[in-house]
Amino acid sequence: xxxxxxxxxxxxxxxxxxxxxxxxxxxxxxxxxxxxxxxxxxxxxxxxxxxxxxxxxxxxxxxxxxxxxxxxxxxxxxxxxxxxxxxxxxxxxxxxxxxxxxxxxxxxxxxxxxxxxxxxxxxxxxxxxxxxxxxxxxxxxxxxxxxxxxxxxxxxxxxxxxxxxxxxxxxxxxxxxxxxxxxxxxxxxxxxxxxxxxxxxxxxxxxxxxxxxxxxxxxxxxxxxxxxxxxxxxxxxxxxxxxxxxxxxxxxxxxxxxxxxxxxxxxxxxxxxxxxxxxxxxxxxxxxxxxxxxxxxxxxxxxxxxx
Amino acid sequence: xxxxxxxxxxxxxxxxxxxxxxxxxxxxxxxxxxxxxxxxxxxxxxxxxxxxxxxxxxxxxxxxxxxxxxxxxxxxxxxxxxxxxxxxxxxxxxxxxxxxxxxxxxxxxxxxxxxxxxxxxxxxxxxxxxxxxxxxxxxxxxxxxxxxxxxxxxxxxxxxxxxxxxxxxxxxxxxxxxxxxxxxxxxxxxxxxxxxxxxxxxxxxxxxxxxxxxxxxxxxxxxxxxxxxxxxxxxxxxxxxxxxxxxxxxxxxxxxxxxxxxxxxxxxxxxxxxxxxxxxxxxxxxxxxxxxxxxxxxxxxxxxxxx
Numbered sequence: 001x002x003x004x005x006x007x008x009x010x011x012x013x014x015x016x017x018x019x020x021x022x023x024x025x026x027x028x029x030x031x032x033x034x035x036x037x038x039x040x041x042x043x044x045x046x047x048x049x050x051x052x053x054x055x056x057x058x059x060x061x062x063x064x065x066x067x068x069x070x071x072x073x074x075x076x077x078x079x080x081x082x083x084x085x086x087x088x089x090x091x092x093x094x095x096x097x098x099x100x101x102x103x104x105x106x107x108x109x110x111x112x113x114x115x116x117x118x119x120x121x122x123x124x125x126x127x128x129x130x131x132x133x134x135x136x137x138x139x140x141x142x143x144x145x146x147x148x149x150x151x152x153x154x155x156x157x158x159x160x161x162x163x164x165x166x167x168x169x170x171x172x173x174x175x176x177x178x179x180x181x182x183x184x185x186x187x188x189x190x191x192x193x194x195x196x197x198x199x200x201x202x203x204x205x206x207x208x209x210x211x212x213x214x215x216x217x218x219x220x221x222x223x224x225x226x227x228x229x230x231x232x233x234x235x236x237x238x239x240x241x242x243x244x245x246x247x248x249x250x251x252x253x254x255x256x257x258x259x260x261x262x263x264x265x266x267x268x269x270x271x272x273x274x275x276x277x278x279x280x281x282x283x284x285x286x287x288x289x290x291x292x293x294x295x296x297x298x299x300x301x302x303x304x305x306x307x
Numbered sequence: 308x309x310x311x312x313x314x315x316x317x318x319x320x321x322x323x324x325x326x327x328x329x330x331x332x333x334x335x336x337x338x339x340x341x342x343x344x345x346x347x348x349x350x351x352x353x354x355x356x357x358x359x360x361x362x363x364x365x366x367x368x369x370x371x372x373x374x375x376x377x378x379x380x381x382x383x384x385x386x387x388x389x390x391x392x393x394x395x396x397x398x399x400x401x402x403x404x405x406x407x408x409x410x411x412x413x414x415x416x417x418x419x420x421x422x423x424x425x426x427x428x429x430x431x432x433x434x435x436x437x438x439x440x441x442x443x444x445x446x447x448x449x450x451x452x453x454x455x456x457x458x459x460x461x462x463x464x465x466x467x468x469x470x471x472x473x474x475x476x477x478x479x480x481x482x483x484x485x486x487x488x489x490x491x492x493x494x495x496x497x498x499x500x501x502x503x504x505x506x507x508x509x510x511x512x513x514x515x516x517x518x519x520x521x522x523x524x525x526x527x528x529x530x531x532x533x534x535x536x537x538x539x540x541x542x543x544x545x546x547x548x549x550x551x552x553x554x555x556x557x558x559x560x561x562x563x564x565x566x567x568x569x570x571x572x573x574x575x576x577x578x579x580x581x582x583x584x585x586x587x588x589x590x591x592x593x594x595x596x597x598x599x600x601x602x603x604x605x606x607x608x609x610x611x612x613x614x
Contacts, residue, residue, distance in 0.1 A: 249570055249575075251573060253573065254569075254570065254571050255569075256570070257567065257568050257569075258565070258566075259566060259579070260563065261583055263554075263562050263563070264561050266556050266557060266559065266560065267585065268584070269584035270581075270582070270584065271580075271581065271583075271584075272579070272580070272581045273579070273580050273581075274566070275577070275578045276568055276575070276578075277576035277577065278573050278574065278576070
C-alpha cells in the first residue's frame, strides 16, 4: 500500500518501516488515514471530518505503545490535526508521534498538530516526537506542534522532541498544568540551518504540592538560521522547577533565550540556566590534535551535544 | 545648617555626616540645593530650574569622589531629577549618589532620578547608590531610579546599588551601550517587606568587540512583598555577558525573574542563571545546632546573602 517515499519517511519519523502487525497505530498521509488499528487496551477513534483522533488508554495498561505518525508527501498541503490522549489511571504507555514532510513542489506544506494529554492518576507516559523535512522543492516545510498536558495526582510524562533537519519554519508551543506529585520532563533537541526559523515556548504551572518540572533544551543554529527559546515556570505551591537551555551558534546563526520563573509560594524552588555561545576553541583544538580536521571536530562535538 | 533628621539621613545614604570640606558635592533636600562645591577637576553645574546637574570630570582626574545625595524629608514632595555625568578620557572616579526619604506625613513622597553617564575612553567609574525609606507616616516612600550608560573604548563602570528597607515602591531601570573593550558590572541588593513592591530592569547592548557585562542581583522578599527582576543582554559582536539573579523568598513573598539573552553574533558568549527559593532547611538546622534560635539563624543567613 505504501510507496517508497512514504515508507522511508515513516521509518525516519517513527522508526517503523511498515504498518505494524498488532500494535495500536494510525498512519496519516496527506490528511488521510493510510491505516488504523486499535487493541484491547488502546482505542483509537477518529474525530469527525478527519480532523484528528481520540486515543483512549484503559486504566492499568502496561508495556504497550501507540504509533501515530503524520506524513505529508505532496506540496500545497495545509492541515490542522487535533489528537487527544485520554490516559487511564495507572496506565504506562509509550506514544510515538512525529511529522515528516517530503516536499518536492513549489507550494508550502504545513502541518499543525495540536495534542492534548489528559493523564489519569499515577499514569506514566513517554511521548516521542520527531520532525523531519525532506525533498528538494522550493515549497516550504512548516511544522507547528502544540502539546498541552493536564496531569492528575502523581502522573508522569516525559516528552522527547527532536528536529534536526529540513524543517523551514516551526513554532512549538507546550503547556502543562500539574496536580499533586505530578512530574513533567521535556527534552528538546533542535538544529536549524539555511534560513530556517524555530520558536519554542514552554508554559508550566506547578499547581499541586510536590509537583515538578524539568525542561532541557539543546539547540544548534547554523548558517543564517534563527531560534527563539521561551519558557515560563510558575510555582504556586511546594514544588520544584528547573529549566535549562544550551545553544551553540555557528556561522551567522542567531539565538535568543527568554526564560521566566515565578515563585508564588514560599516552598516553590525554581532554577533557570541558559548559555549561548560557539563551540569552545580548546575543544576543537583537542580533537584536531587527535587527527581530525576542523570540520570533523565540529561535527563530532555537535553530535555529542545533541546526542 | 542641616537639622538632625537631614544629617542622619545624609549619613545613611552617603556615609557622610556633614557637608564635606573640599570634596565635590551637591546636597539636594526637598528639591533644593543645601550646598554645592566644585573642585579643580570636577565641575558641578546646575541645570535650569533646579531640575538636576551636569557633572564634568576632567580627563585623567584620579582618586577623587563626588557626593550627590538627594534627600526628601517632607511628605507630598514629588520630583524628577536629571543628572548627567560627563567623564573625561582616562579619569578614575567614585560617585556616591543615593536617595533617602523620611516621610512622617500622610501624602506620598516620590523621587525619580534619571542619571546618564557618558564615559570617555579608558575612564573608570565606581558608582554607589543607596536607597532608604524612613519615617512613620502613612504617605508612601517611592524611589524610581534610572541609569543610562554610554561607554567608549575600554571604559569601565561598576554600579553597586542597595535598597534594604523602607522603600514602599521602586521601579529601577538601567541601560548600557558598550563600545569596544568596555565593561559594566552591576551589583544589586534588594530586600522588601510589608506590602512593598520592587521592579528591576536591565538592558545591556554589547556593541563593541571585547565588551563585557556582569549583572549580579541578590534579593530577599519577605512578608507580602513582590519583586520582579528583568534583564536583557544583547551580544552584537565578540563579547561576554553574564547575568545572575538569586532570590530568597520568605513568608508570603513573591518573586519573578525574566532574564533574556540574545546572541546576534557567533562570537557572543552569553550566560544566565536564576534561582528562587526559601532558605535551605539544612542551613537553618546547622546554625540552630550551634545555639541560635530559628529567627537568629534566618537573620544570619540573610545578612550573609546580602553582604
